[in-house]
Amino acid sequence: MNVDDTNENESSVASLSEENLIHTVMQLFVAGSETTVTTLRWCFLHMIAYPDIQSRVQDEIDSVVGRNSLPRVSDKLPFTKATIMEVQRIASIVPMGVPHVAATDTTLRGYFIPKGTMIISNLWAIHHNQDTWDEPEKFKPERFLDSNGDLCHQNEYIPFSIGRRACLGENLAKMELFVHFTHLLHQFSFKKPKESPPITFESNLGATSAPLPFELIVTKR
Numbered sequence: 001m002n003v004d005d006t007n008e009n010e011s012s013v014a015s016l017s018e019e020n021l022i023h024t025v026m027q028l029f030v031a032g033s034e035t036t037v038t039t040l041r042w043c044f045l046h047m048i049a050y051p052d053i054q055s056r057v058q059d060e061i062d063s064v065v066g067r068n069s070l071p072r073v074s075d076k077l078p079f080t081k082a083t084i085m086e087v088q089r090i091a092s093i094v095p096m097g098v099p100h101v102a103a104t105d106t107t108l109r110g111y112f113i114p115k116g117t118m119i120i121s122n123l124w125a126i127h128h129n130q131d132t133w134d135e136p137e138k139f140k141p142e143r144f145l146d147s148n149g150d151l152c153h154q155n156e157y158i159p160f161s162i163g164r165r166a167c168l169g170e171n172l173a174k175m176e177l178f179v180h181f182t183h184l185l186h187q188f189s190f191k192k193p194k195e196s197p198p199i200t201f202e203s204n205l206g207a208t209s210a211p212l213p214f215e216l217i218v219t220k221r
């Protein structure tokens, strides 16, 4: 693609029109808003379902950051980060990734894949594989911590997919999730109203896999 960045050179060819640019920016908003908000909804559903984990996150934030300032991305909060990672693993909000097409004839592990074949990755299955994860259906943030309590990455943890076409917004999304999650838990506590329906982790599969609507009580700390 040729992009004319001078705008004044009449002889150059610009194939990125203003319309292309508007659509590209819109796609960033679409790809970036729904995904991040849905992940945060899963985060708070898990916080009301596991109040002990909510308290551990708040204790870690309080002891590292204190009560007089808000958490920053540079703060070392391994349990808190592991909690967000575990929500992303267990909820797998983009369960089937984004469809791709084989650009050339290729062979993968003995399987011939002709050019033009649609490829769909099952990220949900990777995140729930019993051969990789101990009790994959259980919510256990500790699985992302090593014996020193430091964060440890696992190759099979791929909520943003992998490869050249992996999520463009991964770093932005991680910062947004961290800032919203930690700021809200620093300032508020969340709990399930006694009279509300039982908590369910069933999901509504649309563009993303979202939790069903749920109620929570927000209390200022």
Ligand code: HEM
Binding pocket: 027, 028, 029, 031, 032, 033, 035, 036, 039, 093, 094, 097, 098, 099, 159, 160, 161, 162, 164, 165, 166, 167, 168, 169, 170, 172, 173
């Ligand atoms: C928790 C939040 C997010 C999750 C879980 C997520 C997940 C994903 C996944 C699984 C893909 C498919 C990658 C593939 O095709 O293999 C993707 C693609 C993409 N995401 Fe995200 N995403 C998130 C946030 C964002 C944000 C904040 C932005 C931008 C502001 C963004 C922009 C994109 C774009 C542009 C693509 C297409 C990349 C390409 O085709 O080259 N995403 N995302």
